[in-house]
Amino acid sequence: MARKKRSIVGKIVRRTFLGLGAAAVGGVAFGVWAVRRDPENPLVADQGESVFNPYIKISQDGTITVITPRAEMGQGIQTTLAAMVAEELDVAPSDLTIAHGPPAAAYYNSAMLEEGAFPPHFDRSFAAEAQRGLMGSMGKILGLQATGGSSSTIDGFNKMREAGATARAALKSAAAARWGVNADTLQTANGTVTNPVSDQSLTYGELAMDAATAEVGEPELRPRSDWKILGRSQPRAEIAEKVTGAPIYGIDVELPDMLYGTVAISPRFGAQPLSADIDAARNVRGVIDVVEVNTQTGNGYGIIADNTWAAFEGARALNAEWGPATYPANDNAITGALTAAIQGEANHALMDKGDIDAGLADPQGTLVEAEYSVPYLAHATMEPMNATAQLADGHLTIWAGTQAPGIVQSRCAAFAGVEKENTTVNTVMLGGGFGRRGEVDFPLYATALAMHTAGRPIKVTWTREEDTQHDVYRPAALGRFRAVVPANGPATTVEMKIASPSIMASVVGRTYPDLPMGGPDKSITDGAYNQPVMVENHRVSAHLADLAIPVGFWRSVGNSYNGFFHEGFMDEMAAASGLDPLTFRLAMMGNDERLAPARACLEKVAQMSNYAAPRPTGKGRGIAHVLSFGSWVAMVVEVDTTDDIHIEKVWIAADPGTVLDPRNFRDQLMSGAIFGFSQAMGQQINFEDGRVVQENFWDYPMMTMGQAPQFEIEILQNAETMGGAGEIGTPPAAPALAAAIFDATGQRLRHMPFTREVSFQQV
């Protein structure tokens, strides 16, 4: 069968880039200046303080404020970003005051967009780097301030250290001017500049005002060998608040004269309400008003009350009926759409090498075929969606735990009919994010309700049920795979077809509606097409299923299912080859030098776990490796299947290139793995009659204390480039678990959640 010729990746990237770039500057082509020019510093100095750059303020009283413009949602990013400043500024991290700061273009994230480039992480060729450069500059031009894609440490690594180094240079230069000496002769330590000759010293606070106007050149960053803070585990900056129950989250916002509210939005996405018992809701004790909510993200009602529980009761009393669904309304119809998509033409293939058809037509070995699938998933952050808004005297103020404050600002301002300049966004702590809090629906609804409160602030909290049924879901996906595997050798031909709705199309359409986004959506096959394998005939194609169910970024995005698809099928190929899963994986890498970190991680984890040792009856060990967000992660899972399955122990060897905070990196790996086990074991979002079936934690379970395994983790630092931390533990968890169960029982699990076919121990 003849196939259409596909455009090469470079062309596609150019198209995507121009599409976005043109939108950003109102249809006018931009020049180099747009990339070179630095966005305006959003910080304004208060009385008695100096602003050094968008990240550092120092006041006369000695307070050093560091703006860490990435959302703290548990990943410890504020601690690490502040440590970068501390390292160059010569202050103890504990002496820094840390703030999220205002939304601003200056806080653009280019690393997140660089990660969107198509070449596999290990491709560092000129063309690949050029693509990353292009994508990265897009982040700057768009002024996109967002937390996601495991990019914050990578993005901040130079920016934050440079901020610290320039501030230190300015402080030294101010001291030099006072003492009439050369700045190079001065020393800094513990927030103080010292002249070792005269033994004079001045604190940063004393120098702050002078230093603001000091001219300094390009700072030189300290070499890794000189680091005193980076590379060492730091106590979490906000730990005291978090062990004392301090009111730091969005849901804890309390303001004078504040009202409380909730929303009841149509559980059929995009549908309008048909009827509701507004009077019954109004009659609930404590309910003040019921208003209509019509936004781009959903339609329904807002309940305004004098306490949250009254608002919840009001929403319940509404008993609303909703319009019909305009999309496949149940699981069967959704599976049908995915099947139709996979049977149709591919939309793109980011891996397309050799000749698949010839490879499959002339099998030199065993033909291996398999079908895999995963369901939709909810984020289930522990803190339900909520935000507070106040619209008074033409000024809109929002308090929200958001991963994208800039978008919240512009979208809520537009909705309220207020200028962006008159809209303040206060980013507060996030009780979990995982991608969910990059959306605008929760602040948008708070804004909608604030338009009915005559200037009083209102905190709008969703019930857990509302949260579960109005998520932007990790999409369902279907995979069909074929391979030719000779005995004792690596596969010669691998074909992976993957069908799924496009996350990018959904996110851009919903959250960035002004942004035309062309080109392929990499997330559909991310984690499948760009893994460390070298195959002669290799094709990984994406088949777009157009389903109007809102989907979004969910911890590790496409890798969350492609890691399972890729590594699960890898094990099936290994079985056909007669090699064990570890040896087969190593064979699949060929001799390519660039894949050395993967080999090292696999060998390390095998050694740590004694992978090859014989297993006692009922026990099984499974291995997987997934390269995602620039980090190489190998995992071995050990299960006991004598009774219901229990995950006993997990070993991880991970290589993110450079680790700035080893303890936090380990914690992130554990967290990511547990997130992945929760997914694999029992999570699914089902649809019936156009609405989500699941409601709360009882029917959308997560791993519990009694189910959690022991962990042993080793960090390797062989890779040359720095990778992420927050998401990388998730992708290998499901395939390593499936492999362990297969190892113990001979049962192959190809469909998540595994509770469809096996049972896990409950405590």
Place this chain on the structure above:
Amino acid sequence: MQLNVNGQNHQIDADPEMPLLWALRDLLNIKGPKFGCGVAACGACTVLLDGMPVRSCSLPVADAAGEITTIEGIALDGTLHRVQRAWIEHNVPQCGYCQSGQILAAVALLEETPQPTDQDIDFAMTNLCRCGTYPRIKAAIKTAAGMES
């Protein structure tokens, strides 16, 4: 209605059906107990009622007769409770949202079982943590108990 929270009496005017959680959070501005599920499934709202852990989202305020202790009430004279100190030592919290509940559940467990085994911990600590901090919670409980972890 009267509520005794962290040794202080408060007079409140509330629907007797209102869950204790919302009386604490919205009427008394005690924000330590968190809202996670509203159906006694997660434990984020855990408080101690006469020393016993209860899920305040599912306890009508009218039934909350007794001494209520929230996370705000376990530190003594500015000194953190040993469980809180162990939490800091082990860097337990990530997003931290579940941790007020986890800490109170651990305080109650150690009152009942000063030297808990792994199994005791698994049975008693049924609070959910979406960030997956379980391994560190377990280690911190043992530290707080003065055991090797």
